Amino acid sequence: MQRKTFLKALAALSGVAAAALLAGPAGAQQAYPNKPIRLVVTFPPGGAPDILARLFADKAQLGQPVVVDNKPGAGGNIGAEMVAKAPADGYTLVMGTVGTHAINGALYSKMPYDMVRDFAPLGHVASAPNLLVVNNDLPVKSVAELISYMKANPNKLSFGSPGIGTSVHVSGxxxxxxxxxxxxxxxxxxxxxAIPDLVGGSIQVMFDNMPSALPMAKEGKIRALAQTTAKRSAAAPDVPTVAETVPGFEATTWFAMFAPAGTPKDVVARLNAEMQRVYKLPDVAEKMKTLGLEPWISTPEELSAYQAREITKWAKVVKDSGAKAD
Structure with a gap:
C-alpha cells in the first residue's frame, strides 16, 4: 500500500511538473508587458508625431502605461538612434516618420543607425499632406503667383522646417x-x-504638416496656398494641391511605429494588434481627421515593403536637389 501511495504521489508530481513546463512558454508570452512602455517621439511636443503618440498612450490597453518621451534633434535622428540601440524587448518604441525612416539615410553622410536593419516594423499609423503656407504679408495667393514671385525675386524668400531631412524640408x-x-x-x-518666425515674417514660406498648419490657416494667422498630396484631403477640400499647378509634385508625410530589430514576433504581433484597435476607435479616427491626418493602419510586412519604396523615391529627390545635412 505504501508503494502504491508513493507511486501515485510521484505520478501526481510528475503531472504538475509537466503542466508547468507546458505552461512555461505561454506564461512567458502572457507576461508582456510587465513594466511601462516608452514611446519615443523624435520631435518636440505639438506636432503630428507627438499627437499620434499621445493618442496611442491615452487609449492603449496593454496592462501597463505607455509613456511618451520627446527626444528631438538632428532631423529626428537622435530619438530614432536611441530606439535602434535599445534592448529588443518591446519596451522602447519609436513613432517613426518619413524623415527618420526613409529620407535621412540619403541626406546624412554618417547615419547613427540603419533605417531598415536596426528596426522591426510594427505598422503604419497615419498619413497627411503637408500644407504650403506663407506669411500673410507675402503678395501671393496661389502656387502660380508664388512661382512667379520667386522667379522675379530669386533667393529672396526663406522657407523654414522643423529640421533637415523632415518631410517639410524635402517638400521644399x-x-x-x-x-x-x-x-x-x-x-x-x-x-x-519656426511658426512664430513664419507669422512674424522672418521666414516667408513653409511646407508644414497639415495637422499643425491647418488650424492656424483657418484662424487667419498664415495663408494656405496648397497641399502636397496627389489628391485633396477631406480635411481641406477647398485647398488645391500643388500638383494642380506643378504636375508630378507629390509629397506625403507618413507616420509609423517601429521597435528595435530582433524584437520577438509575438511582441510585434501584440503591439500591432493594439495599434489596430486604438487607431480604429471612432473618437480617435475622428480626432485624426479633424487635424488633417488620414488613419492608415497596416501590418508590419506592409510597412516594410512601403518603406523600401519610399527610401528609393526620396533618395532620388535628395540627389536631384543636391540637399545635404552635413
Missing amino acids: ELFQSLTGTSMTHVPYKGRQF
Missing part, C-alpha cells in the same frame, strides 16, 4: 527642383520655433 526641395526656383532653407529644432 522638391518644389524648387520641379519649378526651377530657389529659396533659402532655414532649419529649426522644431516647428514650434
